[in-house]
Amino acid sequence: MVQLPDSHSVHAAHSPDAHEPLRGGFTSTRFVLVEPSHPGNVGAAARAIKTMGFSRLVLVAPRVPQVQLDPEAIAMASGADDVLAAVHVVPTLADALAGTQWSLALTARTREYGPPPAAPRHAVQDACRQVAAHGEIALVFGNERTGLSNEDVERCSALAHIPANPAYSSLNLAQAVQVLAYELRMAYLDDSGAGTALPAAGAAGAADAALRGAPGTATPLATSDDIERMYVHLENALIALDFLDPANPKKLMSRLRRLFARSGLEREEVNIVRGIAKHILMLKGSDSGK
Template identity: 45%
Template sequence: MSVADPDPVPCDPTRIVLIRTSHPGNVGAAARAMKVMGLRELVLVQPRFPDVLVQEDTVAMASGAADILVRARIVDSLDAALEGVHTACATAMTPRDFGPPTAAPREHLPLLAPAAAAGQRVAFVFGSERFGMSNDEVRRCQVCLSIPTQPDYGSLNLAQAVQLIAYEWRLALGGYPVVERTKAPERATLDEVHGALEHWRGVLEQIGYLDPAAPKKLMPRLQLLLDRAGLTREEVHILRGIARAVAGRTPSAPM
């Protein structure tokens, strides 16, 4: 008996391919990296553990991206993983002596986006944690993406590499809008700010910081400070709460 997919996959031009992964946690973390960038198709080539998609570490590291694991496929070869793909992008730290051109993701991926928008499928291929991709596997691809890193140490965890490529690809496809607060905080009225200022005047006199006989310009300066701050009503309540707490701890406070 098969269970119906509760969330059908929309048209997605992207395929993430992981070759000979060793650690189940990396598979789960890669699935999570994909999900946050809206990528849905994951294919594993000869993983170390045939049951990697259901192992405890995999599911734990997926952290809410179990649907990616449910849809993922395991195949025996890179050729099988790239079936139906129009453009394959290898990933490697350093360029190879012979093979496809090497490019930075941010420079190259926008060039692929129009074809992907037209329905052509793009695959991003990642090698194993220990050995990366072989020369033959890199040559199976049309471009080699190299993430610009600090020259003396460019080693990235597999899931980190997937996250970076997925982020750059999502930007190239148009990105997602930044979600802003739906309701702006309510601005304090002038009388509420004045009430807070008067509250603090009494507290400052109580603790001996303000001499009512020679106030100088302390209160006008505080007025300017509060005006510049553009206080919200909540912030006014906080200031008055602090004033009450200070007044309650001074020796001259009424018992």
């Protein structure tokens, strides 16, 4: 039996400009749930992001077909029906990340490979810089029982871990979404006015701009799908060189993914790597990986 949300729910305090439309990171951030099992958690996640000013919820292969129409999901959404109705359902994480320049994976356990984890408060500062300079980002959450696979983690740009009580660190999926949505909201609003993303300003921003190109400009980051095509091209080139044995690949591509994830690949850099891979394959007589 579905239990309706408590009528005495706590509501966030309203600021004088609470009804102003939110912009910047609030509209260019998507929350991605990978293979969610329970309709109630999907509804609660919709409620969690709406209370923090977000609206874009993406589901990757949910266990319950048309979960956004499930009575439990609707009940737990508790007024976030618009977010739930606008849910975007896709078959793979690659589809969910299509068009994003940066993504943050939330994980509860240590990974041998993948980007090094950061606490949410630190991780969302990177999110702010990415939004200010490049646009679309995604926050990625795993299944309630098993979390994210290593392959899913490696597909993301950065990794976050909520430093919960080690004696009892179990967080409900929607609770984890709420924590990240809150931290991201506070980061977006900090010193920037309602709804705008933090600029990459100050000495750090100027230094970053100087490293990337002309002063005050930012070179576009590669999208998630561009980077994945680069990995395919690079892997084929390494196989052609007999540097990578497809029958015994070990962890070579995982280590390379971690290396590139630390760099924040720009579009031109991805093109350079693909150009190298293309010439290797041409010399070996097999230009594949396009």
